[in-house]
Amino acid sequence: MRILVCIKPHIMEKDIGPFESIALEAGLQLGEEGVVDVITAGPDHWVDTIYRALGMGADNGIHILTDSGDPHGGLVPASVTAGMLSAFVMSRRPDQAYDLIITGVMSQDLMAGQTGPMTAAYLDIPCVTAVVRAEQTGESLLIRREWEGGYWETLEMGFPALISIQAGQYTPRYPALSHMLKAKDKPLTVIRALSEICSTNQIPGQIPKERFSGLRMPEQTRKGEVVRGTLADQVRAFETFLQERNLT
Amino acid sequence: MKLVLVVAETWEGRVRPVTWELAAAGAMIRDLAGKAGDRLDIRILVPGRAPLAAARDIADRTGIDTTALVWPCAVTPETLTRGLAKLLADQPPAFLIFAHTTRGRETAPGLAVHLGAASVSGVIGMGGDSDGMFFSRPVMDNTRVQTVRPLDDTCVVLTLAPGTAVGNSGDNQSRAVPGHATPKVEQITVPDTWCSPGTVRKELVCRDDDAGGPDDPGDSSAPFGPDIRSANIVVAAGQGIGDRENLDTVVRFAEQFPGAAVGASRPLVDRGWIPYPRQVGITGATVAPDLYIACGISGSSQHLAGMSGAKWVVSINTRADAPICGHSDLCIPADAIEFMDAFLDKYSDKK
Ligand SMILES: Cc1cc2nc3c(=O)[nH]c(=O)nc-3n(C[C@H](O)[C@H](O)[C@H](O)COP(=O)(O)OP(=O)(O)OC[C@H]3O[C@@H](n4cnc5c(N)ncnc54)[C@H](O)[C@@H]3O)c2cc1C
Numbered sequence A: 001m002r003i004l005v006c007i008k009p010h011i012m013e014k015d016i017g018p019f020e021s022i023a024l025e026a027g028l029q030l031g032e033e034g035v036v037d038v039i040t041a042g043p044d045h046w047v048d049t050i051y052r053a054l055g056m057g058a059d060n061g062i063h064i065l066t067d068s069g070d071p072h073g074g075l076v077p078a079s080v081t082a083g084m085l086s087a088f089v090m091s092r093r094p095d096q097a098y099d100l101i102i103t104g105v106m107s108q109d110l111m112a113g114q115t116g117p118m119t120a121a122y123l124d125i126p127c128v129t130a131v132v133r134a135e136q137t138g139e140s141l142l143i144r145r146e147w148e149g150g151y152w153e154t155l156e157m158g159f160p161a162l163i164s165i166q167a168g169q170y171t172p173r174y175p176a177l178s179h180m181l182k183a184k185d186k187p188l189t190v191i192r193a194l195s196e197i198c199s200t201n202q203i204p205g206q207i208p209k210e211r212f213s214g215l216r217m218p219e220q221t222r223k224g225e226v227v228r229g230t231l232a233d234q235v236r237a238f239e240t241f242l243q244e245r246n247l248t
Numbered sequence B: 001m002k003l004v005l006v007v008a009e010t011w012e013g014r015v016r017p018v019t020w021e022l023a024a025a026g027a028m029i030r031d032l033a034g035k036a037g038d039r040l041d042i043r044i045l046v047p048g049r050a051p052l053a054a055a056r057d058i059a060d061r062t063g064i065d066t067t068a069l070v071w072p073c074a075v076t077p078e079t080l081t082r083g084l085a086k087l088l089a090d091q092p093p094a095f096l097i098f099a100h101t102t103r104g105r106e107t108a109p110g111l112a113v114h115l116g117a118a119s120v121s122g123v124i125g126m127g128g129d130s131d132g133m134f135f136s137r138p139v140m141d142n143t144r145v146q147t148v149r150p151l152d153d154t155c156v157v158l159t160l161a162p163g164t165a166v167g168n169s170g171d172n173q174s175r176a177v178p179g180h181a182t183p184k185v186e187q188i189t190v191p192d193t194w195c196s197p198g199t200v201r202k203e204l205v206c207r208d209d210d211a212g213g214p215d216d217p218g219d220s221s222a223p224f225g226p227d228i229r230s231a232n233i234v235v236a237a238g239q240g241i242g243d244r245e246n247l248d249t250v251v252r253f254a255e256q257f258p259g260a261a262v263g264a265s266r267p268l269v270d271r272g273w274i275p276y277p278r279q280v281g282i283t284g285a286t287v288a289p290d291l292y293i294a295c296g297i298s299g300s301s302q303h304l305a306g307m308s309g310a311k312w313v314v315s316i317n318t319r320a321d322a323p324i325c326g327h328s329d330l331c332i333p334a335d336a337i338e339f340m341d342a343f344l345d346k347y348s349d350k351k
């Protein structure tokens, strides 16, 4: 099986994003006997994310270099990213085609959960999201996915397919030092312009139908009275708060 | 006339309550667009194997016209994406609204691709100004809110975060009944040829029992107090409590409050520290106690969806700038375990 795991960096730490590391763990377990590639579409410093993934055991890295103008690099309409990812997948030679594409259930920066389903739509392959467990059984994939209300649904699907992984049953492995040392020797393909892999007017989603027009701090829905001081002061303020509202 | 279409959220044929929030959001969009000069009509689509009764019920309760969409196969995100793409291809609506749930999250983006629409996910607020409509959604691990503006005259597919306020006021707008007195109900039968699922359901199990998930060794609910959905006080633990052993402190702290129950954020449940029925949030339980004490919880939109109905909220978090603080009445910047220990020490001193 040939698997492509789509990854993004963590926004605070030098690491893979939280849901993407879970997705990668799922990919590494599924692809033990096969090939696991990782791809990221982002600015040049995101290459560290690829090295980290190679250190965890991925076989090949692909970096689509982008320059979105966003200082963090990750707040890009999902259709743009999905279009680029699908263009890469379609550009593969038939003997290197992917059987399975894996994403996180959502990214930590954009938090949309759109890139996976959109990529599947562009590629016209089936897609299941919020998958907590996946296993290969012969020619098909047996997956457990989560619904609201505590329901787990077991589904069977064929290849090629796209799944997004939700947290729960995969704990990302730590990159082994020996792997990390080897990571820089593993194959890394850098795509500087999509025209290197396809004719760019065929790439869908590149003219987004929405525009991001600013960031602000979240609105407060409650007063958020902050209690400073020593622990003793804080405990006292807490008690007063409860007493005033008859909560004790 | 252009349409605001709301897709009712159903589960195994039953209407889920988030549908009322979707209807309210739909009415709000209609009104906002109306102020900007666009006259829009609103309609609720109710897909299902035999959806007529549900469609009538929704029309009665909301006063909004409904369409029962008789679905030729199981209503899954996959068949919904294809079916709605075909149904709406000729005349895409101005707005198409789903719940930000597994079904909506999986259906909306693919449908937006097929309809050439803008796609806005996890909407927590909306508004309009001279530049048109805009939507708010959380980004950067919930520490920022992004404004998204659809281009003029495109169809907009959006998913609405359940339990979060529609609009920026913080009111629960879902209680408004937005429609008129005599809504119409129509029925459309979707052709079989639109259904060719690539996935097959093998099994559906519910893990909603007090013994926790299938990997849970047994009934570990005892120390955690009554059912969180009925408790008047919920003490909820998050990743900020650090180690599993610290749950003992949370339990002892909760015991100081008669009738209190211990709840948790999802990561603690995922790790098997506490059974699933204790999980608060969009994929867990919805609680509305008199007092909710969030210990080491950051305040993700998925968690807030389960507890925003609490009467009073206190949060204990080392960071005063954690998002939960803005959703708390009292915000205590402290190490949660040290704070609880200090409280417990004082309490036992008094005795
Ligand atoms: C589809 C989907 C569904 C989801 N459903 C749910 C759901 O139902 N419920 C849910 O909870 N989550 C859900 N999540 C996960 C959600 O996105 C967050 O990841 C999760 O809520 C974070 O949990 P947390 O607040 O405990 O952890 P974190 O976000 O890691 O926050 C930990 C907090 O603890 C603080 N902290 C650190 N140390 C200390 C200390 N010593 N003392 C006090 N505070 C400290 C930190 O400042 C931080 O704010 C869902 C996610 C997805 C994608």
Ligand SMILES: Nc1ncnc2c1ncn2[C@@H]1O[C@H](COP(=O)(O)O)[C@@H](O)[C@H]1O
Pocket (backbone or CB within 6 Å): A005, A006, A007, A008, A019, A020, A023, A039, A040, A041, A042, A078, A081, A102, A103, A104, A105, A106, A107, A108, A110, A111, A112, A113, A114, A115, A116
């Ligand atoms: N720029 C990107 N490069 C590679 N994969 C991505 C990128 N953006 C999103 N993804 C994948 O899509 C998932 C969902 O992202 P999002 O739609 O941004 O919430 C992530 O968990 C990643 O697996």
